[in-house]
Amino acid sequence: MSLDRTFARxxxxxxxxxxLAVVAMLIAAxxxxxxxxxxxxxVLDLLxxxxxxxxxxxxxxxxxxxxxxxxxxxxxxxxQVDLDAFSEHFSEKLRExxxxxxxxxxxxxxxxxxxxxxxxxxxxLLLNLDTPDFDQALHAVAPDEIxxxxxxxxxxLEAGSPKAEFQLDFDPLGLVAPALxxxxxxxxxxxxxxxxxxxxxxxxxxxxxxxxxxxxxTCQEIMDKVEDFKKRVLADWSGPAxxxxxxxxxxxxxxLSRTMGSDVISTVVGSVVLVTAxxxxxxxxxRPLFSIMVVLALCxxxxxxxxxxxxxxxxxxxxxxxxxxxxxxVDFGMMLYAVYERERETGGDHEAAIAAAIRSxxxxxxxxxxxxxxxxxxxxxxxxxxxxxxxVLIAFGILCAGLFMATVFFxxxxxxxxxxxxxxxxxxxxxxxxxxxxSPRAFxxxxxxxxxxxxxxxxxxxxxxxxxxxPRSLEPKDSRAGIALRTIQSKMPIAAEPVIVLLRSANAEQxxxxxxxxxxxxxxxxxxxxxxxxxxxxxxxxxxxxxxxNAARLQSIDFAASRTALTNTITAEGLSADxxxxxxxxxxxxxxxxxxDRQRARLGARxxxxxxxxxFRARSLLFAxxxxxxxxxxxxxxxxxxxxxxxxxxxxxxxxxVPVLISGLELHPAGPRAVVRRASSPxxxxxxxxxxxxxxxxxxxxxxxxxxxxxASRFPSLRS
Numbered sequence: 001m002s003l004d005r006t007f008a009r010x011x012x013x014x015x016x017x018x019x020l021a022v023v024a025m026l027i028a029a030x031x032x033x034x035x036x037x038x039x040x041x042x043v044l045d046l047l048x049x050x051x052x053x054x055x056x057x058x059x060x061x062x063x064x065x066x067x068x069x070x071x072x073x074x075x076x077x078x079x080q081v082d083l084d085a086f087s088e089h090f091s092e093k094l095r096e097x098x099x100x101x102x103x104x105x106x107x108x109x110x111x112x113x114x115x116x117x118x119x120x121x122x123x124x125l126l127l128n129l130d131t132p133d134f135d136q137a138l139h140a141v142a143p144d145e146i147x148x149x150x151x152x153x154x155x156x157l158e159a160g161s162p163k164a165e166f167q168l169d170f171d172p173l174g175l176v177a178p179a180l181x182x183x184x185x186x187x188x189x190x191x192x193x194x195x196x197x198x199x200x201x202x203x204x205x206x207x208x209x210x211x212x213x214x215x216x217x218t219c220q221e222i223m224d225k226v227e228d229f230k231k232r233v234l235a236d237w238s239g240p241a242x243x244x245x246x247x248x249x250x251x252x253x254x255x256l257s258r259t260m261g262s263d264v265i266s267t268v269v270g271s272v273v274l275v276t277a278x279x280x281x282x283x284x285x286x287r288p289l290f291s292i293m294v295v296l297a298l299c300x301x302x303x304x305x306x307x308x309x310x311x312x313x314x315x316x317x318x319x320x321x322x323x324x325x326x327x328x329x330v331d332f333g334m335m336l337y338a339v340y341e342r343e344r345e346t347g348g349d350h351e352a353a354i355a356a357a358i359r360s361x362x363x364x365x366x367x368x369x370x371x372x373x374x375x376x377x378x379x380x381x382x383x384x385x386x387x388x389x390x391x392v393l394i395a396f397g398i399l400c401a402g403l404f405m406a407t408v409f410f411x412x413x414x415x416x417x418x419x420x421x422x423x424x425x426x427x428x429x430x431x432x433x434x435x436x437x438x439s440p441r442a443f444x445x446x447x448x449x450x451x452x453x454x455x456x457x458x459x460x461x462x463x464x465x466x467x468x469x470x471p472r473s474l475e476p477k478d479s480r481a482g483i484a485l486r487t488i489q490s491k492m493p494i495a496a497e498p499v500i501v502l503l504r505s506a507n508a509e510q511x512x513x514x515x516x517x518x519x520x521x522x523x524x525x526x527x528x529x530x531x532x533x534x535x536x537x538x539x540x541x542x543x544x545x546x547x548x549x550n551a552a553r554l555q556s557i558d559f560a561a562s563r564t565a566l567t568n569t570i571t572a573e574g575l576s577a578d579x580x581x582x583x584x585x586x587x588x589x590x591x592x593x594x595x596x597d598r599q600r601a602r603l604g605a606r607x608x609x610x611x612x613x614x615x616f617r618a619r620s621l622l623f624a625x626x627x628x629x630x631x632x633x634x635x636x637x638x639x640x641x642x643x644x645x646x647x648x649x650x651x652x653x654x655x656x657x658v659p660v661l662i663s664g665l666e667l668h669p670a671g672p673r674a675v676v677r678r679a680s681s682p683x684x685x686x687x688x689x690x691x692x693x694x695x696x697x698x699x700x701x702x703x704x705x706x707x708x709x710x711x712a713s714r715f716p717s718l719r720s
Contacts, residue, residue, distance in 0.1 A: 008355035029305035038313040072205040073245035080240040104206040126179035140174035143565030182539035197491035216257035223254035245484035260316040271326040291412035292333040303397035318389040329401030350415040369402030512543040554594035
């Protein structure tokens, strides 16, 4: 028995078994999707992964702690709002939220606990100074130097000097200032400005959330809490209120994931509506249309399940693009049903009509699905995770559509058939075919003239087609997070697009040496006005060798004498001993370090409370350290907005012996604005990649179609 008759017999006489098999496949696919699929909404998955710029930004975006931060803008362009009072009210209420870890609305030194945190940071930074600076700083702990400094500052204090009052409170020993001095190179001038726009219409509040992960669902939950908080804080405020803008990775992911979900539904619904209209126009039957939709839905579910077995996570953008499977798969159903309908109208029974449809169109459906799947599988060479997923899902789906349309589809349409009356579409098509058959030359000349006219119009210098290779175009135009970011960038010069640098290092010493070399290189570039400003964690990168050497020098100091001198001077000057507890603690810590207690010299989380605003000031430096569990790999970031050409930054910013990754991506996770790779222009890698991928895809499609045409001409039985 031939294959077409076998399929027809199975569909006709074993419908129950076929239905049970379909239900089993559907259940297995749904269970796979439920327990294995993790949906992502990151636009970065659509970019080519072979570029260093993309790799760098993905590391920065996914592994650094800034991903959990919210940038909140309080905007008042009317001039009727007291922004200072509202900012204080907003920040106090925000700190009370259980899902907020810390808030920054002012300079760290002006924040509660800022001075104490700065003193805590000073000790490890003091031991990280180079030998000349460290020896000079140690002179301050000599007994005579302590007595002289306190007497001098006390005299100036009695004379009414506010500077002396600050120094007695913040740095009575004179050790904190030299220890924190290297931090001046870690922050650009722009970064030390207040969190307010120059025109006074915008205030910035930074908040770190306690979200457990960066998934779409968690981001949506956080943004729901943000929206609820905005309503409550505005309700508690009397008087005019500013516009509250929120941006950051969490707002982008939460918004995009919701937008993509609705886009997927609307795209699928739109495809179904168009396919329904075309099918009803041609066939005017409901049951076969329903059968086609059921088969296509089954194909989509199975394709996603198979994709989940291949990939660890599926991008929601890719799932949305898979709605094109409806347009591809419906063609197979229409081809098969057209032959089936014609056979039934000429008197054939249900089984014979199915066999005739499979015999007539089966090979065409098979080779059509095969060549289309092969064409989409070429996306595996695109080096883009999103396009790889798209190619694999479409390939799985179109192969399933070819198989199920030739089997399952006929099981749903049943054996009942109603003969239609006159079919104007079929009659019109027959007239057109007869016209082409009678006058092939006239038909060819007419369409050749039309195509030549279109080609001439395409090459005429009229208008211009621009191919947008900017991944930011994938961002929804009405994105609230995107609007907030652009508004903040237009108001705040500090928010200009930076260049991100990630340093690769095998250990802490290489980490320190690498950033020291990079900082020296960038300092020269700033002096030469090649870049506008630069910031690096060079001052916060602790050198173990330097720490050990400086700790050894502490052994020569008599800290007991220094402590006695401090006590006697405080008593002689009539000062309060309680006010100098931090100074005594510093001397005790230095003594403990000299005796081998190196834990006190470590720069880590113990130095700053979790709610300290210093974490925000240093978030792009040492404290934004990668959360990767690889102990021998450290990633860091520097923000260096170039003034003119990125190419000069790429060529001259990093010494050859320092392994770094450089990216020029806009600092929000919804999508990079431009891709930079060393000496390349901002958009050249993505443009080159997109054009090459498009050319490769077109070539493979043409090659597969040509191969099928050759097979069909060589073997007439393959023709459909």
